[in-house]
Structure formats: C-alpha cells, structure tokens
Amino acid sequence: MIESLSRRALSGSSGTYHVHALELAAARERKLKGLSVTVMFLDDTEHTFHVDKRAKGVVLLDQVHQHLELVEKDYFGLQYSENGCVPNHNKPECMRWLDPSKSIKKQLGNCQYPLFFRVKFYVSDPSKLQEEYTRYQFYLQVRRDILEERLHLPPSTACLLASYTVQSELGDYQPDEHGPNYLSSLQLVPGQSEDMEKKIAELHKLHK
Known part of the structure; x- marks a missing residue:
C-alpha cells in the first residue's frame, strides 16, 4: 500500500517536473526566436x-x-x-x-x-474622429504636449483647457469636497503657480 502510494506520488511529481521543464524550454525557445x-x-x-x-x-x-x-x-x-x-x-x-x-x-x-x-x-477638425476612445487618446496627447511644452499656449488658453481637464477628472465643482488647494496635487500646466490654480478653479466652477 505504502509502496503504491509512493509510486503515485513520485509519478505525479515527475509529471509536474516534466511539464515545468517543457514550459521552461518553450520560454527559452520563444526568447531565442x-x-x-x-x-x-x-x-x-x-x-x-x-x-x-x-x-x-x-x-x-x-x-x-x-x-x-x-x-x-x-x-x-x-x-x-x-x-x-x-x-x-x-x-x-x-x-x-x-x-x-x-x-x-x-x-x-x-x-x-x-x-x-x-x-x-x-486632424484639423476633431469632429472627424468617429470613436470616443480615439478622441480620448488625442486628449492625452495634447495634454502631454502642453505639459512637456511641445505645444505653447497663452496662459489664458492653457488655464481654460486645464479647467476642462479638472472637470473630466474630478467632475463638477463641489464646495464641500474641493478646498482652497484642491488643484495643488494635479499637474495641469507648465510653470503651474497658485495664481494659475486659482484661475483654473474659477473656470472649473463654471463647467456643469
């Protein structure tokens, strides 16, 4: 009985080892090819x-x-x-x-x-983008271009676009949730200052 159990245990262990060895070999082959x-x-x-x-x-x-x-x-x-x-x-x-x-x-x-x-x-006209997910990728690219200063904007335009970003990420302005410095943890515009954050917050309040 004990011998039979031992054989089954060894057989199972050997099978597991064999499968593992095959997986390693396949991984090595993928790496080579x-x-x-x-x-x-x-x-x-x-x-x-x-x-x-x-x-x-x-x-x-x-x-x-x-x-x-x-x-x-x-x-x-x-x-x-x-x-x-x-x-x-x-x-x-x-x-x-x-x-x-x-x-x-x-x-x-x-x-x-x-x-x-x-x-x-x-695209010159964003309405030509049919898929919402495509527009989202364009939004991410434009936001990155602004933050990395590949796209230069007047401060007023940069703050307006930043306010839409805040609206997208945080939703409508809520006085109980959005305190005086609620934008300080967000990177929204290059050279972000407290004055710019106040301007962005004012614009955020207007979006519904």
Whole structure:
C-alpha cells in the first residue's frame, strides 16, 4: 500500500517536473526566436509585446491596436530612440517612427529601451474622429504636449483647457469636497503657480 502510494506520488511529481521543464524550454525557445518589446502608452501605462524576430513593424502595431481595442488606427504610431531618450521638445531629432513595412529587428537593433505610443497625424477638425476612445487618446496627447511644452499656449488658453481637464477628472465643482488647494496635487500646466490654480478653479466652477 505504502509502496503504491509512493509510486503515485513520485509519478505525479515527475509529471509536474516534466511539464515545468517543457514550459521552461518553450520560454527559452520563444526568447531565442522572438523579440520582447515594451510600449509606453499615453496614460503612462505600459505593456510588453512578443513578436517574431523576423516580423515587420506592422505586426507590432497590430498587436498594439488590438491591445487598446483601437478602431481608428491610422492616426497613431510608435516612436523609439536608439540612445534611450524620451520624446522631448528639446531633442525631437532623437526620436524615430517605427516603419510598418520594415523589419522590427533591423530598426531597433539591440535597443533595450521602450517604444512610445503617440499620435502621428492630427486632424484639423476633431469632429472627424468617429470613436470616443480615439478622441480620448488625442486628449492625452495634447495634454502631454502642453505639459512637456511641445505645444505653447497663452496662459489664458492653457488655464481654460486645464479647467476642462479638472472637470473630466474630478467632475463638477463641489464646495464641500474641493478646498482652497484642491488643484495643488494635479499637474495641469507648465510653470503651474497658485495664481494659475486659482484661475483654473474659477473656470472649473463654471463647467456643469
């Protein structure tokens, strides 16, 4: 009886070990055959995608679109840098767009830095964007461009747009909830000051 139980235990253990060994072998094979590419999104989240080493850029782009469930795809692209810099208005030349028609491996080389999901083509009329989620991605891009000073606005316009951001994130102004410094923890405009926060708060009160 004991011998029978021991055999079953050993058999189960061996089976588990065998499955684990197969999983490790499969993981090693994927690593040898594929590329792991991390993409940073406009909402500051990130995701790692796995593609074949011979895959072209369009394969990665398709995975990104599926991950986001993005319908209007043509407005967006992926940027990368060979030296690890991030998208920056001071050094726009350091960023390149991933070419969908070319090999990912040839474009990225041994680059271990993340790629950045960004708006590549803007529209003159936002009403042409059919999907709300597409408009949301444009909003995130414009907000980032303002904060990173790639898009320069008069202070009055910047405060107005910031007030809409507050409305979107915090809802209607509530005197009981929104105290004197309720905007101090939010990064809304470059060079944000107390006077600007007061102006944004005044505009926020007008939105319903």
